[in-house]
Amino acid sequence: MVEFEGLIILEPAGKYTRHVLKVNKVYAVEKTPYQEIAFVEIEGFGKALVIDNFIQSTEADEHIYHELLVQPAMALHPKPEKVLIIGGGEGATLREVLKHSTVKRAVMVDIDRDVVEFSKKYLEVMHKGSFHDPRAEVVIMDGLVYVEKASERDFDVVILDLTDPYAGPAAKPLYSYEFYSKLKNIMKRDGVLVTQAGSSYFYTQEYLYVKENLSRAFKYIGEYWTWIPSFAVNVNFIIASDAYNPLELEPDEFDKRMRERGVKNVYIDGRRFKGLILVGVIYPRGFTPQ
Amino acid sequence: MVEFEGLIILEPAGKYTRHVLKVNKVYAVEKTPYQEIAFVEIEGFGKALVIDNFIQSTEADEHIYHELLVQPAMALHPKPEKVLIIGGGEGATLREVLKHSTVKRAVMVDIDRDVVEFSKKYLEVMHKGSFHDPRAEVVIMDGLVYVEKASERDFDVVILDLTDPYAGPAAKPLYSYEFYSKLKNIMKRDGVLVTQAGSSYFYTQEYLYVKENLSRAFKYIGEYWTWIPSFAVNVNFIIASDAYNPLELEPDEFDKRMRERGVKNVYIDGRRFKGLILVGVIYPRGFTPQ
Amino acid sequence: MVEFEGLIILEPAGKYTRHVLKVNKVYAVEKTPYQEIAFVEIEGFGKALVIDNFIQSTEADEHIYHELLVQPAMALHPKPEKVLIIGGGEGATLREVLKHSTVKRAVMVDIDRDVVEFSKKYLEVMHKGSFHDPRAEVVIMDGLVYVEKASERDFDVVILDLTDPYAGPAAKPLYSYEFYSKLKNIMKRDGVLVTQAGSSYFYTQEYLYVKENLSRAFKYIGEYWTWIPSFAVNVNFIIASDAYNPLELEPDEFDKRMRERGVKNVYIDGRRFKGLILVGVIYPRGFTPQ
Amino acid sequence: MVEFEGLIILEPAGKYTRHVLKVNKVYAVEKTPYQEIAFVEIEGFGKALVIDNFIQSTEADEHIYHELLVQPAMALHPKPEKVLIIGGGEGATLREVLKHSTVKRAVMVDIDRDVVEFSKKYLEVMHKGSFHDPRAEVVIMDGLVYVEKASERDFDVVILDLTDPYAGPAAKPLYSYEFYSKLKNIMKRDGVLVTQAGSSYFYTQEYLYVKENLSRAFKYIGEYWTWIPSFAVNVNFIIASDAYNPLELEPDEFDKRMRERGVKNVYIDGRRFKGLILVGVIYPRGFTPQ
Incomplete structure (x- = not known):
């Protein structure tokens, strides 16, 4: 006790x-x-x-969050070589990306140098040395600014590992249609984007704001969520692409791509992702989305 | 705030x-x-x-728990007419069972008269008058004793809505192989049983105890879990049957059976159940079930 | 533990x-x-x-509060026969007053009938039947209104057992100079008044407001405080009179009056009251009252 | 808020x-x-x-504790030149001792070097540089051992600023009759000792243990207590001497000694100490000390 x-x-x-x-x-x-x-x-x-x-x-449960954030988007793309991460200061999102042997370059943009530096020092158990992988580049910059100015415009996968959409006014632009449009400009045409999207149960309006903006910006979206033990609440994710429909990603294909790229996961696999995407979203009682 | x-x-x-x-x-x-x-x-x-x-x-989220406890087991059975509930004093499990037009008789056995009486008085929002449904009978008795002495031995569905398997020594017999064997004796041969099974993430050994006993007692089992907002943690369920494999219950059949029996649910449907059963179980990091 | x-x-x-x-x-x-x-x-x-x-x-510690509120004011008065209590719904203040054999009449005015009725029902351990003492009268009325309209104008002792002076706008008038002036109008010229006065350590300005108003309205005031275990904080009291100086109430006289009137206390006695009045007030560091 | x-x-x-x-x-x-x-x-x-x-x-309220621990004992002694402090790692007890111009030497013995070192670094606001006063010596040693081995045997005042008497088995010897006897051996015959003594309200037996041991070891004892805001509870102190009776220390003498020795206090003065010693002890309801 x-x-x-x-x-x-x-x-x-x-x-x-x-x-x-x-x-x-x-x-x-x-x-x-x-x-x-x-x-x-x-x-x-x-x-x-x-x-x-x-x-x-x-340490105990970040794998659930980070695998669910990263691996479905990576699995959905047939050959992710260039990946952009915005946020993710503790380096675990980067770690998940670098698991893929296809990845040649992973750019991680975080606004807060202190998060990154302290994580390097105290959270080796999470980043597992990813910051020193030669394929990785860490940029300390506001994600909004980076996307505006990026010279590289050929990302295969974009992963948004950001503060919650209900975390105050600073968060909103990071989930806006404008931001997603600008991100598309620096993605390849068949690129895949994924974002964590807060908690659809407790912050329904904020979740719908994210969902609607992504639906407007991309042809396909896929919604899934899980409970994270140390959060006590659920976390939602939305995956989006103009080229690939997350609902059509079959378990076998998911697992095959992981296998081919040398990726080993703790929690997520093709079957579980299929399950999650079928479960979809959780709303509070009485809420009916149009 | x-x-x-x-x-x-x-x-x-x-x-x-x-x-x-x-x-x-x-x-x-x-x-x-x-x-x-x-x-x-x-x-x-x-x-x-x-x-x-x-x-x-x-009030806000009991439908998630009660629909997930009751509806998959009911859907798995082609024609549930007699249903036994053990526990479930607040009457919401009974409410879910009585939604099915096929049901002719639902026996609810709860050990604690006070829970039932106070629920009748204060939780109309949950039982929705189910206690007065002519198909329902409430028996105030220890579930272990009831199962021993029951004269009716033809239940189609048994629903165990019990205290958590980690809730102390009194809980353990309610999740034992012996209890499941005795329950089988009062079920039809194609009966379906379902139990809540605690939290596989936090109480892994206790969960496995339940799972192993059900696996021994029945030919098929199906595992699924969800997060309940007011619990802050996950809840697991295990469904078991000698006749029907929960993994083979397809979304269309699930929805068809609900439709034909006049059942309307808030959260669960065929697709979501398929998703949940594909997701399966959640264990703590590092735990590998044999 | x-x-x-x-x-x-x-x-x-x-x-x-x-x-x-x-x-x-x-x-x-x-x-x-x-x-x-x-x-x-x-x-x-x-x-x-x-x-x-x-x-x-x-139950465990209300005697500290109620004895300290009531007994010094009662002891200061040479022969308290008529006592007015404003507030004190649980009846313990009334109990303390009625201990004095000199008391012929005690009027208790509380705004909230429910507090009084529930206290009668559940807090016998506190009121000890005082509500049924023939010398007691309970008036359900706003204290401000009672004081305005009172036909009796010859109280020897007035005891203010009120909500804290920092408990919101409704509390302020009950600690105002105007209220004290009106109370004087229904007291004998040698009357004694006492009020609890919140927490001088945490709510210094509110305490000074009470103190200044009493100092303006009465010739003598005496300040004392104690810690109440279940409150975790200190509680202040101020006693006021035009006739008797609380600083001059000697331990022997205090104890003699108690003895003569048949009063038995658990915590307070003449020596302890002398000690408390010497200790005086506690202010936060750096605060210097003029 | x-x-x-x-x-x-x-x-x-x-x-x-x-x-x-x-x-x-x-x-x-x-x-x-x-x-x-x-x-x-x-x-x-x-x-x-x-x-x-x-x-x-x-920072806000340590002066209440430290002045009450140190100043009455110092005031009770007519000319404290050598002072021993056991415990008191944050240096505030030392600061209070060094206020007295009579003090030629103050030895502070604390078992935990880390407390002292971190306090030097982070709690300047408390020790106020006392560690660097040429009259001060800090010894990192178990107080029990120090008292056994001390070569200096002429302390005028001993101040015990120790862990609470109810803080586990390690605490008990520091409040034992044996310890007090050994301390007497290193004090002058007219020495004064003071100890904090936990909370007589909540830990009555532990408090009485301290009191009885001191009563056995010394001719005079004086008990007093106060509430410390950040503790939420009361703290007791017991002062002991074979030569001086704390109950006879009059306010004027207290203040005169402070004045002559250049001591300025925030909370304690002669009148307040007189008050505190008259108030004495607080016990839980129903407890009657023999």
Whole structure:
């Protein structure tokens, strides 16, 4: 039985509740120019990154989030060579991308140098040295600015690992139609984009905002979600492409592509992704999307 | 923003954390001979039943739990006429069963008269009058005893809506091979059984205990899980039968059976069930089931 | 070790912290026209009254508060026969007043009938039957109105057992110079008045407001405070009179008066009151009253 | 209104409750060989030292604790020149001792080098440079061992600033009759000793253990207590001497000694100490000391 005394994280889980996690160790707590970050060890979950009081990643379960964010989009693309990640400071999204032997270049753009530097120092268990992979480049820059100015315009896959769409006014432009349009400009025509999309159950309007913008910008979208144990709530993802329909990605093809590219996952596989995409979205009772 | 002051429920969510819910109203808090029960109204979730500090059902999201517990088992059976429910005191499981026009008789056995009586009084929003349906019979009795003595031995579907398998020594016999064997004795040969099975992520050993016992007792089993918002954690279900394979229940057949029996659901449908059963189980990182 | 699960009270103790108390039993939780009230049993403190999320009185320690509120003012007066209490719905203030054999009549004015009725029902341990003492009269009325209209104008002692001075705009008039002036109009010329005065440490300005108004209205004032275990914070009291100086009430005289009037106290006596009045007030560091 | 999200300290205040404090900044959190220590900034209380989940000292209110621990004992002695402090790692007790111009030598013995070193670094606001005063010597050693081996045997005042008497088996010897006897051996015959003594309200037996041992070891004892805002509970102190009776220390003499020795205090003065010693002890209801 966990003794809830001493240092605790009180996380605003969902809209109506709080989640209480016990902190066993503190590596660093800092106010950066962009956010408050904490690198801590949490009872039952191990090393963790917390931003603005929200658990971002924990050693025990970040694989669920990061595999679900990255692998379906990568699997949907027949040969992802150039990948752009926006956000993802702890390096685990980068790690997932670099698993693919097809990848020749992965650009990761994060606004907050401190997140990246502290992650390098304290979260080796997450980035697994990805920052030193010769295929990886880390750019410290506002994602909005990067997309505006990028000289490279041939990304196969774009992965948006961003603050939640309900996390305040700074978050909204990162889920706007305009942003998605600009991202398309630096993607190949058959590119695939994926974004985490907050919590459709608790933040339905914010989720629909993301969904509608992606639906407008791309021919195909696919919605899926899961529960992340350390978050206490669900997380949604939306995958989008003009060329490939995520609903048509069959388990065998998913698994074959993983196998061919030397990718080993803990949680996701073709069958499970098919399941998730069939499950689709979860809305609060009484909500009927048009 | 919810102001966390005054009456609160501190729920031992998962194994390592607590979930903080705000209580807006208290209808009744009682120690019964079996457990501590509370009927309250919770911020963001409405009316709720709490047993031994665990949220059991809330107005906002009990449909997710109860539809997932009941409807796949009912859908798997081609013509469920006699249904046995063990547990389920708030009457929502009974409500789901009675949705089916095929059902001629539903016996609900709950050990705790107080849960049933208080639910009748305070949780109309859940039982929706099911207790007064002429097809329903409520028996106040220990489920273990009922199964031993039952004169009716022709149930088509058995639904186990019980306390969690990790909820202490009293829970264990309700998930034992012996109990499942005795249940088979009062089921038709093509009967379908379903049980909630706790949380495979946090209580893996307890989940496997249930799974192994069901696998031994029945030819087919099907595993699925979901996140319940007010629980903060995941809930697993296992469906079992000697006659019907839950993995082969196709979305169209599921939806057709619902349609023919006049069943309307909020969350579950054939496609979503197919998805859930493909997703299967969630285990903690590093755990590899044999 | 207390297990903090299930029903909890999260009390806004002081200005910056919360106090977590475990609820073992709920008798009643109601929204009255004036406030939210809860009658509960609290781990380590027994039966308790909670108003608007603040602990008011608990079985274990209410004697500290009520003796300190009532007995010094009663002791200061040489022969208290008529006593007016404003507030004090749970009846413990009345109980303390009625201990004095000199008292012929005690009028208790509380705005909230529900507090009084529920207290009669659930808090016998506090009121000890005082409501049925033939010397007692309970008037359900706004204290401000009562004081305006009172036909009796010869109270020896007035005891203000009111909501905290920082508890919102409704509280302020009850601590105003105008109110004290009107109270003087219904007191004998050698009357004694006492009020609880919030927390001088956390709510310094609100405390000074009370103190200044009493200083303007009366010739003598005496300040004292104590810590109440279930409050987690300190509570201040101010005693005021035109005739008697509380600083000059010597321990022997205090004890003699108690003895002569048949009063037995648990905590307060002449020596302790002398000590408290010498200790005086506690202000936050850096605050210097003029 | 404080928003309770993010890093929190959940302090086991008293025996039955928890105190929730908001952490605004973390300087260091370490497991030393003896204890877990945290140097943090707490909402409303400023910089703070936390040991084993208990608040020890905060910027806002440590003066109440440290003045009450140190100044009465110093005032009781007519000319304190040599002072021994056991515990008191954050240096605030030392600061209070060094205020006295009579003091020629102050030896501070703390078992935990880390507490002292981190305090030097982060708690200048508390020690105010006392560690560098030429009259001060800091010895890193178990107090029990120091007292056994001390070559200096002429201390005028001994100040015990130790972990609470209810803080586990390691604490008990530090409050034993044997320890007090050994301390007498290294004190002058007219020496004065003072110890903090936990919380007589919540830990009555442990408090009485201290009191009885001191009563056996010394001719005079004086008991007093106060509430410390950041602790949420009361703290007791016991002062002991064979030569001077703390009950006979009159306010004027107290203030005169402070004045002559150039001591300026924030909270304590002669009148307030007289008050505190008259108030004496607080016990739980129903407890009657013999």
